[in-house]
Amino acid sequence: MMKLMSLKQYMNMSKPALIRKITKTLKAMPKKRLAVLCYNITKSKLPRLTISAKEAKRIRLKAVKTGRLEGFLDEPFTKKRKALPYNGRIDKRRKKKRKFSRKQLAAQRLFAKRARAGTLRR
Numbered sequence: 001m002m003k004l005m006s007l008k009q010y011m012n013m014s015k016p017a018l019i020r021k022i023t024k025t026l027k028a029m030p031k032k033r034l035a036v037l038c039y040n041i042t043k044s045k046l047p048r049l050t051i052s053a054k055e056a057k058r059i060r061l062k063a064v065k066t067g068r069l070e071g072f073l074d075e076p077f078t079k080k081r082k083a084l085p086y087n088g089r090i091d092k093r094r095k096k097k098r099k100f101s102r103k104q105l106a107a108q109r110l111f112a113k114r115a116r117a118g119t120l121r122r
Contacts, residue, residue, distance in 0.1 A: 010018065026034065051059070100108070114120050 013021075029037075111120075
């Protein structure tokens with residue numbers, strides 16, 4: 001049985017030992033999971049299409065300090081995006097699954113049971 005090690009314990013390990021441990025884990029992984037992992041690693045290295053407010057502030061401050069504000073496109077960073085009102089749905093195209101109460105589910109089960117037995121009243 002393997003025990004979970006703390007980050008501090010892993011930090012105390014040598015780099016070759018860590019690489020050996022990771023390689024051992026990767027060899028045991030199925031091909032599909034490896035492919036997904038590879039895709040996510042590659043994707044994370046791609047540049048972001050939108051800049052976070054924190055990053056925009058950092059860029060602005062740097063431009064002000066260096067005095068390179070001429071020709072600096074400041075407008076896209078200053079525009080604040082208004083949050084859309086939350087209407088119970090994250091994606092407009094995707095409808096939420098219907099939720100039934102325990103009583104409703106029990107009644108449906110009973111109805112289905114009776115229907116199978118043929119004892120439903122008409």
